[in-house]
Amino acid sequence: MRFGLTYPMKSGILYGGKAGFKAMQYRLFDIRTIETPGEGYLSFFEGGTELPFEIKRIYYIHGTSAGVMRGGHAHRRQLLFCPYGRIRILLDDGREKAEVLLDSPDKGLLLDSGLWREMLWEQSDSVLCVAASEHYDEADYIRDYDQFLNWCKEAHKE
Numbered sequence: 001m002r003f004g005l006t007y008p009m010k011s012g013i014l015y016g017g018k019a020g021f022k023a024m025q026y027r028l029f030d031i032r033t034i035e036t037p038g039e040g041y042l043s044f045f046e047g048g049t050e051l052p053f054e055i056k057r058i059y060y061i062h063g064t065s066a067g068v069m070r071g072g073h074a075h076r077r078q079l080l081f082c083p084y085g086r087i088r089i090l091l092d093d094g095r096e097k098a099e100v101l102l103d104s105p106d107k108g109l110l111l112d113s114g115l116w117r118e119m120l121w122e123q124s125d126s127v128l129c130v131a132a133s134e135h136y137d138e139a140d141y142i143r144d145y146d147q148f149l150n151w152c153k154e155a156h157k158e
Contacts, residue, residue: 025112053133077133085126094152
């Protein structure tokens with residue numbers, strides 16, 4: 001596994017690192033939730049108002065066993081949330097690494113473009129849902145980690 005450490009976070013955004021670089025672009029997102037006593041909860045969000053993008057695609061991953069690592073790529077802006085289970089999200093911007101645990105249906109993780117992400121299932125049958133800023137286009141993905149690091153070096157030049 002590429003990530004072995006938990007990195008310091010402040011308000012869901014990774015701070016620190018090298019002078020002149022901005023913080024890693026992600027944040028925790030509180031999903032609005034309404035309780036109906038005796039009937040459960042309704043959780044929701046809206047693209048373009050609460051999210052900084054219009055939602056063009058929604059997909060979900062399910063039926064995955066604990067210990068399985070998925071992802072291993074970088075691409076566009078997304079909101080990730082886990083309505084059931086525990087999934088650890090491992091992030092990398094080419095300079096810093098961070099980990100975020102999604103383990104509550106009212107907590108999401110808003111990712112900006114260009115972050116490498118891997119998802120580790122900590123509980124079998126956990127469900128990862130994703131609201132994406134773009135329609136699927138294979139050309140938007142960077143699936144090779146060395147290519148990603150080269151892309152980061154070019155993107156972070158001043």
